[in-house]
Amino acid sequence: MAYTEEELKKELETKEYEYGFYTDIESETFPIGLSEEIVIAISKKKEEPEWMTLWRLEAFKHWKEMVEPEWANVHYEKPDFQAISYYSAPKKANPNKSLDDVDPELLEMYKKLGISVDEQKKLQNVAVDIVMDSVSVATTFKKTLAEKGIIFCSISEAIKEHPELVKKYLGSVVPQKDNFYAALNSAVFSDGSFCYIPKGVRCPMELSTYFRINQAGTGQFERTLVIADEGSYVSYLEGCTAPSRDENQLHAAVVELIALDDAEIKYSTVQNWFPGNKEGKGGVYNFVTKRGLCEKNAKISWTQVETGSAVTWKYPSCILKGDNSIGEFYSIAVTNNYQQADTGTKMVHLGKNTRSTIISKGISAGKSQNSYRGLVQVNSRAENARNFSQCDSLLMGNECGAHTFPYIEVKNKGAQIEHEATTSKIGEDQIFYCNQRGIDTEKAIALIVNGFSKEVLNKLPMEFAVEAQKLLEISLEGSVG
Amino acid sequence: MDLKDKLISSFMAFENNVDVEHSVHDVRTEAIKNFELKGFPSKKEEAWKYTSLNSLQKIDFSIFPREENTLEYKDVKKYFLHEIDSYKIVFVDGIYSSYLSETTHDGVDICLMSAALTKPMYKPVIDVYFNKVASKDESLTTLNTAFSREGAYIYIPKNKMPKKPIEIIHFATGNEASLLLQPRNLVIVEENAEVQIIERHQSLTSNEILTNAVTEIFAAKSAIVDYYKIQNDAATASLIDNTYIDQKDKSLVKIHTFSFGGKLTRNNLNFYQNGEYIDSTMKGVTILGDKQHVDHHTLVHHIEPNCESHQDYKGIYGDGSTGVFNGKIIVEKLAQKTNAFQQNNNILVSDKATINTKPQLEIFADDVKCSHGCTIGQLDEDALFYLQSRGIPKKEARALLMYAFANNVLESVRIPELKTRINKLIAKKLGVNLGFDL
Numbered sequence: 001m002a003y004t005e006e007e008l009k010k011e012l013e014t015k016e017y018e019y020g021f022y023t024d025i026e027s028e029t030f031p032i033g034l035s036e037e038i039v040i041a042i043s044k045k046k047e048e049p050e051w052m053t054l055w056r057l058e059a060f061k062h063w064k065e066m067v068e069p070e071w072a073n074v075h076y077e078k079p080d081f082q083a084i085s086y087y088s089a090p091k092k093a094n095p096n097k098s099l100d101d102v103d104p105e106l107l108e109m110y111k112k113l114g115i116s117v118d119e120q121k122k123l124q125n126v127a128v129d130i131v132m133d134s135v136s137v138a139t140t141f142k143k144t145l146a147e148k149g150i151i152f153c154s155i156s157e158a159i160k161e162h163p164e165l166v167k168k169y170l171g172s173v174v175p176q177k178d179n180f181y182a183a184l185n186s187a188v189f190s191d192g193s194f195c196y197i198p199k200g201v202r203c204p205m206e207l208s209t210y211f212r213i214n215q216a217g218t219g220q221f222e223r224t225l226v227i228a229d230e231g232s233y234v235s236y237l238e239g240c241t242a243p244s245r246d247e248n249q250l251h252a253a254v255v256e257l258i259a260l261d262d263a264e265i266k267y268s269t270v271q272n273w274f275p276g277n278k279e280g281k282g283g284v285y286n287f288v289t290k291r292g293l294c295e296k297n298a299k300i301s302w303t304q305v306e307t308g309s310a311v312t313w314k315y316p317s318c319i320l321k322g323d324n325s326i327g328e329f330y331s332i333a334v335t336n337n338y339q340q341a342d343t344g345t346k347m348v349h350l351g352k353n354t355r356s357t358i359i360s361k362g363i364s365a366g367k368s369q370n371s372y373r374g375l376v377q378v379n380s381r382a383e384n385a386r387n388f389s390q391c392d393s394l395l396m397g398n399e400c401g402a403h404t405f406p407y408i409e410v411k412n413k414g415a416q417i418e419h420e421a422t423t424s425k426i427g428e429d430q431i432f433y434c435n436q437r438g439i440d441t442e443k444a445i446a447l448i449v450n451g452f453s454k455e456v457l458n459k460l461p462m463e464f465a466v467e468a469q470k471l472l473e474i475s476l477e478g479s480v481g
Numbered sequence: 482m483d484l485k486d487k488l489i490s491s492f493m494a495f496e497n498n499v500d501v502e503h504s505v506h507d508v509r510t511e512a513i514k515n516f517e518l519k520g521f522p523s524k525k526e527e528a529w530k531y532t533s534l535n536s537l538q539k540i541d542f543s544i545f546p547r548e549e550n551t552l553e554y555k556d557v558k559k560y561f562l563h564e565i566d567s568y569k570i571v572f573v574d575g576i577y578s579s580y581l582s583e584t585t586h587d588g589v590d591i592c593l594m595s596a597a598l599t600k601p602m603y604k605p606v607i608d609v610y611f612n613k614v615a616s617k618d619e620s621l622t623t624l625n626t627a628f629s630r631e632g633a634y635i636y637i638p639k640n641k642m643p644k645k646p647i648e649i650i651h652f653a654t655g656n657e658a659s660l661l662l663q664p665r666n667l668v669i670v671e672e673n674a675e676v677q678i679i680e681r682h683q684s685l686t687s688n689e690i691l692t693n694a695v696t697e698i699f700a701a702k703s704a705i706v707d708y709y710k711i712q713n714d715a716a717t718a719s720l721i722d723n724t725y726i727d728q729k730d731k732s733l734v735k736i737h738t739f740s741f742g743g744k745l746t747r748n749n750l751n752f753y754q755n756g757e758y759i760d761s762t763m764k765g766v767t768i769l770g771d772k773q774h775v776d777h778h779t780l781v782h783h784i785e786p787n788c789e790s791h792q793d794y795k796g797i798y799g800d801g802s803t804g805v806f807n808g809k810i811i812v813e814k815l816a817q818k819t820n821a822f823q824q825n826n827n828i829l830v831s832d833k834a835t836i837n838t839k840p841q842l843e844i845f846a847d848d849v850k851c852s853h854g855c856t857i858g859q860l861d862e863d864a865l866f867y868l869q870s871r872g873i874p875k876k877e878a879r880a881l882l883m884y885a886f887a888n889n890v891l892e893s894v895r896i897p898e899l900k901t902r903i904n905k906l907i908a909k910k911l912g913v914n915l916g917f918d919l
Binding site: 071380393395396397398399400401402403404405406407408409410411412413414415416417418419420421422423424425 | 527814817827829830831832833834835836837838839840841842843844845846847848849850851852853854855856857858859
């Protein structure tokens with residue numbers, strides 16, 4: 001353990017939901033409801049060119065014809081799409097200003113969140129793009145990155161300044177009509193991050209986006225587009241929190257990754273949206289579409305730590321289109337109290353010699369339901385495809401559930417697929433062993449859970465790994481009596 | 482008229498031939514209502530995602546065979562397990578053949594469903610067991626229930642064990658251009674009793690045959706049921722097999738399914754563990770070629786604590802065949818200390834073959850051990866080379882490796898003669914003669 005018992009105790013006392021504060025920042029919020037006018041208004045507000053407005057309207061047209069999916073193993077009250085405000089922006093923020101101009105109140109909030117922009121800028125060598133209520137408020141390290149030709153900015157800025165890139169790639173991996181929430185997002189996304197790594201460039205630092213829903217009654221719809229040109233490398237981090245509220249908030253993001261020939265993208269998420277209180281009231285609905293496209297010899301690696309959200313519905317996927325491409329998925333999903341998670345991945349093997357690895361660890365406690373749902377598909381032309389999947393579930397208490405739905409579809413004889421799933425609880429003998437050596441039960445559980453999740457935690461960048469480890473402990477506190 | 486409408490209108494005609502005073506009449510009427518509501522399952526349903534019944538529904542199946550057809554024993558001898566003595570319940574085109582059968586009432590009842598459904602002496606048993614574990618909701622099962630009239634009825638009283646295994650064989654002769662058969666079996670094994678059953682569906686014609694069978698098995702306390710399903714039918718025969726098993730304390734039910742033939746085969750195995758210390762085992766070997774399609778759908782519902790389930794399915798898929806495996810395990814909140822294991826291994830030997838597998842674990846209890854493993858791969862090239870370097874031709878070497886692959890399942894076959902028979906079937910299917918027994 002990286003920190004002392006005192007610290008742990010302190011943490012546990014405040015463990016309710018430490019990011020649950022609300023910052024009173026004056027913001028500009030659109031009236032609730034969704035219509036063509038709202039879509040146009042959002043586009044206008046963002047000063048977008050005409051093609052973008054049309055693109056949004058097309059998505060909206062598709063969305064109107066779609067029905068909300070019901071196949072996921074989650075139960076929730078469906079959000080009323082006409083009762084949400086689709087645009088909320090902190091009034092004083094202007095994405096084009098330098099950091100010094102950012103509202104001090106905002107900066108104060110980020111300090112509370114432990115992601116002091118200043119500090120990070122100086123110490124951690126991480127470039128951060130902060131998105132609050134779906135609007136990008138600050139992007140750091142722009143200059144350093146620009147020297148290498150790397151574009152890292154908010155997506156609205158990219159639409160204006162790099163339309164050729166956005167036009168080419170936006171919606172190329174997740175088309176507007178891909179699914180209900182992707183269509184909704186395509187119509188109303190208000191901001192997000194954009195990143196382009198030029199040919200042969202290895203991004204010198206971790207890029208990071210930080211998402212927060214602050215305003216009440218708003219939905220957050222951000223769009224992330226990461227393009228790694230031939231032979232480049234980038235590691236991208238994403239973090240999410242929201243204030244504690246009684247109502248359910250909707251978060252429907254779309255992330256598209258494009259790894260061209262020989263490129264590599266590593267995408268890590270620590271998702272800690274407000275999970276609702278102990279009685280299961282409130283919390284964020286997290287319905288996210290994340291997908292990456294691998295060209296020849298490219299590699300995409302998804303790592304996620306999911307501890308928040310009342311309902312999660314998320315399947316980061318890889319389309320292994322190019323020969324010899326690699327897809328990876330490492331995930332820890334923790335659910336406690338009344339949380340529900342239906343998460344997993346899709347690996348679609350199209351090219352020859354493609355490889356994929358899936359490691360998924362689910363931990364359920366309290367009255368939560370945790371599902372893994374995955375698809376490994378090997379196309380008839382995908383010679384020598386290789387997949388290894390492992391899904392382990394850990395159950396704490398007898399009121400929670402763990403479910404596994406792995407789909408495997410193979411149409412090529414050269415494929416080698418292995419899948420393993422196990423479900424178990426923390427052994428009494430393991431806890432006894434720790435107790436016997438003077439480690440109390442609470443800590444013993446933390447220790448065992450850490451060991452259980454180690455394979456995934458190891459894949460996270462350093463500073464995230466420490467945070468994730470702490471998060472795990474906090475989320476599970478009090479779950480075993 | 483499509484098949485669904487034809488079936489529904491035929492129900493009236495069917496009703497005229499059976500006793501409408503009997504309590505089973507209500508069960509049938511209820512069942513046809515459900516079928517009318519649901520119809521044939523479509524690919525849109527999750528459980529039928531990978532198996533389509535569309536082409537079968539286009540065939541104009543005869544629902545009632547017009548006339549009886551007789552078969553000579555010598556012509557069909559090879560389909561029986563003739564090396565050993567056994568009880569036999571034989572049906573030809575859905576009609577009981579007393580000439581080929583050997584039934585008994587000596588201590589145990591090994592006889593006909595039609596007798597059990599009509600004779601008053603069986604009424605108490607029918608009232609307690611008939612249609613009690615079979616789904617009242619699944620459309621094809623209710624279709625069978627609506628037309629349930631004939632099949633095997635097996636009742637083994639407390640502490641009894643029949644002297645020899647029981648063979649249930651359904652022959653189709655091709656008297657009709659296309660025939661739909663709906664046998665209904667009921668197997669009741671009382672406390673501490675034991676039974677061995679071999680079931681086979683055999684078409685002797687190139688006419689289209691569709692069998693929609695339902696078997697209900699009740700295993701009381703400490704009962705042992707050993708059930709073997711041999712599916713090596715003609716290329717124009719399709720089978721939808723629905724088996725429902727109700728198990729009580731300490732009972733052991735083992736079902737082996739050997740799928741080598743048929744056009745479309747769908748196996749729905751449903752185990753319900755209504756007691757403690759139960760063991761449910763299902764094993765299967767599937768070897769397919771041509772355009773064959775086999776779909777194994779298993780469900781084990783762990784309801785009470787301290788039970789076990791074991792699943793082991795091996796598949797070898799060649800040519801343009803398709804294999805589906807969907808294994809569902811549900812562990813209820815109460816079912817602590819459950820051990821549930823599931824294994825599904827597949828070999829694809831052709832680029833046109835497809836395998837779709839979807840295991841499903843739904844677990845609500847914390848003190849359980851549940852695992853599931855699934856592999857899809859090829860024969861080990863090194864092993865193949867090793868065998869060839871020792872003078873075994875490639876074809877035989879491949880067959881030998883496939884034998885080894887399937888052996889786990891064969892090992893647990895408890896009737897030696899059946900094991901030999903299945904070995905021969907596998908050899909034939911793989912097109913080799915090893916010249917020795919494995």
